[in-house]
Amino acid sequence: MKNSETCHWLGFDLGGTKMMAAVLDGNFKTLASVKAKTKGAEGAAEVLERIRTTIESALREAGLEARDLDGIGVGCPGPLDLDRGVVLHAPNLGWRNVPLKDALEKKFKCPAVIANDVDAGTYGEYRFGAARGARCALGVFPGTGIGGACVYEGKILRGASGSCMEIGHIRVQPEGRLCGCGQTGCLETVASRLAISAEAAAAVFRGEAPALRALAGTDLSEIKSGTLAKAIKAGDGAIEIIVRNAARHLGSAIASVVNLLAPDIVVLGGGLVEALPDIIIEEAQRIIGAQAMKAFTKDLKIAAAALGDNATAMGAAALAASNVES
Amino acid sequence: MKNSETCHWLGFDLGGTKMMAAVLDGNFKTLASVKAKTKGAEGAAEVLERIRTTIESALREAGLEARDLDGIGVGCPGPLDLDRGVVLHAPNLGWRNVPLKDALEKKFKCPAVIANDVDAGTYGEYRFGAARGARCALGVFPGTGIGGACVYEGKILRGASGSCMEIGHIRVQPEGRLCGCGQTGCLETVASRLAISAEAAAAVFRGEAPALRALAGTDLSEIKSGTLAKAIKAGDGAIEIIVRNAARHLGSAIASVVNLLAPDIVVLGGGLVEALPDIIIEEAQRIIGAQAMKAFTKDLKIAAAALGDNATAMGAAALAASNVES
Numbered sequence: 001m002k003n004s005e006t007c008h009w010l011g012f013d014l015g016g017t018k019m020m021a022a023v024l025d026g027n028f029k030t031l032a033s034v035k036a037k038t039k040g041a042e043g044a045a046e047v048l049e050r051i052r053t054t055i056e057s058a059l060r061e062a063g064l065e066a067r068d069l070d071g072i073g074v075g076c077p078g079p080l081d082l083d084r085g086v087v088l089h090a091p092n093l094g095w096r097n098v099p100l101k102d103a104l105e106k107k108f109k110c111p112a113v114i115a116n117d118v119d120a121g122t123y124g125e126y127r128f129g130a131a132r133g134a135r136c137a138l139g140v141f142p143g144t145g146i147g148g149a150c151v152y153e154g155k156i157l158r159g160a161s162g163s164c165m166e167i168g169h170i171r172v173q174p175e176g177r178l179c180g181c182g183q184t185g186c187l188e189t190v191a192s193r194l195a196i197s198a199e200a201a202a203a204v205f206r207g208e209a210p211a212l213r214a215l216a217g218t219d220l221s222e223i224k225s226g227t228l229a230k231a232i233k234a235g236d237g238a239i240e241i242i243v244r245n246a247a248r249h250l251g252s253a254i255a256s257v258v259n260l261l262a263p264d265i266v267v268l269g270g271g272l273v274e275a276l277p278d279i280i281i282e283e284a285q286r287i288i289g290a291q292a293m294k295a296f297t298k299d300l301k302i303a304a305a306a307l308g309d310n311a312t313a314m315g316a317a318a319l320a321a322s323n324v325e326s
Numbered sequence: 327m328k329n330s331e332t333c334h335w336l337g338f339d340l341g342g343t344k345m346m347a348a349v350l351d352g353n354f355k356t357l358a359s360v361k362a363k364t365k366g367a368e369g370a371a372e373v374l375e376r377i378r379t380t381i382e383s384a385l386r387e388a389g390l391e392a393r394d395l396d397g398i399g400v401g402c403p404g405p406l407d408l409d410r411g412v413v414l415h416a417p418n419l420g421w422r423n424v425p426l427k428d429a430l431e432k433k434f435k436c437p438a439v440i441a442n443d444v445d446a447g448t449y450g451e452y453r454f455g456a457a458r459g460a461r462c463a464l465g466v467f468p469g470t471g472i473g474g475a476c477v478y479e480g481k482i483l484r485g486a487s488g489s490c491m492e493i494g495h496i497r498v499q500p501e502g503r504l505c506g507c508g509q510t511g512c513l514e515t516v517a518s519r520l521a522i523s524a525e526a527a528a529a530v531f532r533g534e535a536p537a538l539r540a541l542a543g544t545d546l547s548e549i550k551s552g553t554l555a556k557a558i559k560a561g562d563g564a565i566e567i568i569v570r571n572a573a574r575h576l577g578s579a580i581a582s583v584v585n586l587l588a589p590d591i592v593v594l595g596g597g598l599v600e601a602l603p604d605i606i607i608e609e610a611q612r613i614i615g616a617q618a619m620k621a622f623t624k625d626l627k628i629a630a631a632a633l634g635d636n637a638t639a640m641g642a643a644a645l646a647a648s649n650v651e652s
Contacts (some may be wrong), residue, residue, distance in 0.1 A: 079621055135486060148586070159463060159588030159622060166585040169619060171578065174499070176352065183617060252497065259492040260474070260583065262485030291509060293495060295405055296485060 004325070007064075007070040010055060010108075011317025013117065013309075014076045016040065016092030016144075019051060020242030021058035022313040028128065028321075032061035033313065038099040040093040047093050048100075052107055072104050072112040073118030073320030075312035080162050082320050085114050086139040088162075116163035117312050121269060121305070124315025126151040129306035131265045138263040139305075140167055140254060141270035142246075142280075145180070146187055150261060168192065170253045187253045189247040193272045197223040198233075199242045208238040212308045225275035232276070240279065247280040250285025258292040258300065269305030330651070334390060336381055336434075337643025338400040339443065339635075341416030342366065345377060347384035348639040354454065354647075360386035366419040372395075373419050374426075378433055398430050398438040399646030401446030401638035406488050414488075422612050440647040442489035443638050444473030445482045447631070450641025451593045452477040455632035462591040464630075466493055466580060467596035468572075468606075470520050471506070474511055476587060494518065496579045513579040517572040519598045519645065523549040525568045526557075534564040551601035558602070566605065573606045577613025584618040584626065595631030603630040 007026040013019060015038060022033040034057040036050055055072075059065060077090045085101020088092070104112040115123070120130070122139025131137035134151070141147040148167030150157040158164055168188040169181050176185025177195075189195055201220045203209045211234035216222035232240045254266055266288070273280050283303040292300075305311055333352040337550045339345060344484025348359040360383040362376055381398075385391060391444050411427020413419070423588040430438040441449070448457070448465025457463035460477070467473040474493030476483040484490055494514040495507050503521075515521055516650060527546045529535045537560035542548035558566045569599075580592055592614070631637055 060455060152478075157478065157587070160590060160625065162588075162621065164588035164622070166619060168623075169585045170582045171498075171617065172500070174578075181619060252500070256496045256582070257586065259495045260490060260586065261483070262488075262490035264486060291497065293492060293507060295488070296490070296492075299486065 008068050008318045009317040010069050011313035012074040013312035014074055019054055020313050021054045021061040023058050024317045032058050034058040044095050064243040066108050069108055069110045071110055071320035071324045073316030074114045075117040076115055078116045078163055080114055083161050111324050112233055113319055119149040119163055121311040121313035123151055123156055124307055124311035125267045125305050130267045130303040134265045136263040136267045140268050142192055142272045143270045146192050172249055172253050176307045189248040193225055196242055196246050200239055201244035202314055203238045209236040211236045212239055224270040229275040240267045243276060243279055244283050247283035248287050251284035252291055254290035255288045258296050259304050262296045265301040267303055267305050273304055333396040334394050335643040335646045336395050336398040336637035339638035340400055340402045345380055346639050349384050349388040351644045360384040370421050370424055386597055392434050395434055395436045397436055397646035397650045399642030400440045401443040401642045402440055404489050406440055408486050420558045421537035426622055437650050439645055441645050445475045445489055446641035447562045447637040448475035450633055451478055451631050453644045454640055456593045456629040459524050460591045462589040464592045466594050468518055468598045469596045472518050480648060498575055498579050517575040519551055522568055522572050526565055528601055529564045535562040537562045538565055544557045551597040555601040569605055570609050574613050575610035577610035581614045581617035584622050588622045591627040593629055593631050
């Protein structure tokens, strides 16, 4: 093995709408990063090809070649088979049983590792961001769904062959709404960006959110995190109530997880939290403080993610390094 | 260090009503075990003294002396400071800030370690019982409260200085009953032995449980796990409904934990499960299968604890050994 100081790692964030390749040096300093659209609708082969060219662009920008890479790490939407490095099913990418690890290793001739995107993002925050050095860090990322991850004593908690920490499917309302997973009353049905957007669209329809009407109308697909933030800033009180209510549900579910795992820090991230950090952290913190057990909250920190968009790629790069070094 | 084959370990189960000392050889074969009443009401000094004499009786029965012991492990009611080996607060023992580890090390001149009783019991099941060799074992022990523990890749998951996995305080009914922890709607308020006994006492009062009336009347303190089992066997259908309903709540909370930790096995133990294993395992299994995510239930086992009363002492002995060997 080379001296780790002279290594180069490629961290990749493979999202449903966009992808990002980052080249990091042996001290995990980012040398270059390149973004591209995912365009999953064009098919699996196209997406794989675009991953390749995005990595090559990032290498070029860093003044490196493929042979300079010591390892690749990719954060992807799940479910994954981590041991075999296969993406089992990713509807947004049009993927089913894609052997991503093998494809990258063949192409770039270096070890590759795949990870769940939220696992990689939380690991990134643990290594380089808001949760640096935590004994136990819980990451919660509300988006279309709500992803969770836990880094416990330096390692990502995982299931038998894939990820775990499905905090979005903790049941918060026994008689609640239908969830994408087939159950009713999951946290995702009341606190995901999608749930919030649906509620906000109804508020627009009822005439309670004039600013949001002007920005997005009643089309749920147009009501994104940034749009919600703009509407609240422009005075849509109903939208603020909807977001605060969702954040309280989020806090309540996190309180249950705090009672189970006793983390030292909860990192909240993702687009919704980035757009509305104050409101969400404030409400979640209040409810966690009120509902979790005192023994577990007295030294608990609740923080917004610090790395923003870069968390997953940076975490994936760090996983690439520990994959090679282990 | 001696050859581990020739070692002797003392495992101790310190309960609110009874205590047990077990002497195990280097292969964790039990050589002797002695039980005694705890009698917490007599005061902390008395309980400490009784622990000493119970350990000495067990050593005598095994034909050994204190100097033959290589380590002591104690499973105790919490909360505990595991690092310092101090029992912070145990109302049933009349204890507050008792330095149990130091007291035992001074007396028996060998390393001692303390653990939460459910942690020790689950670890016992992982090492010697129903969860042997599991990658991730979740232990759930309904009693007066509901204890939980998780052994993940060979180690007990823990909080900053104490236990975690407070599954009894997962919120299952947002508008539910008052719990001992100060919150409302915790799992303990609907599925603990205490909650079941309270509901059963009301059924007796209403005249719906004649067998239980004959066995225990309406005094909740008299309605123990074995009494509930006898009443069901004698035909009290209302009591069976109450227990099945509680087991469904238990299953629902376990389903959330399964979605978080993706264990390979859930071990259900404690007096209530020992008295009514079929009913409780059947209902819990059904609900977990229906409510947890398919990816996590397809290979999941749900099993009753195999070591009964001995799980905590045996687990504590194994912890004593890994404490010395680490």
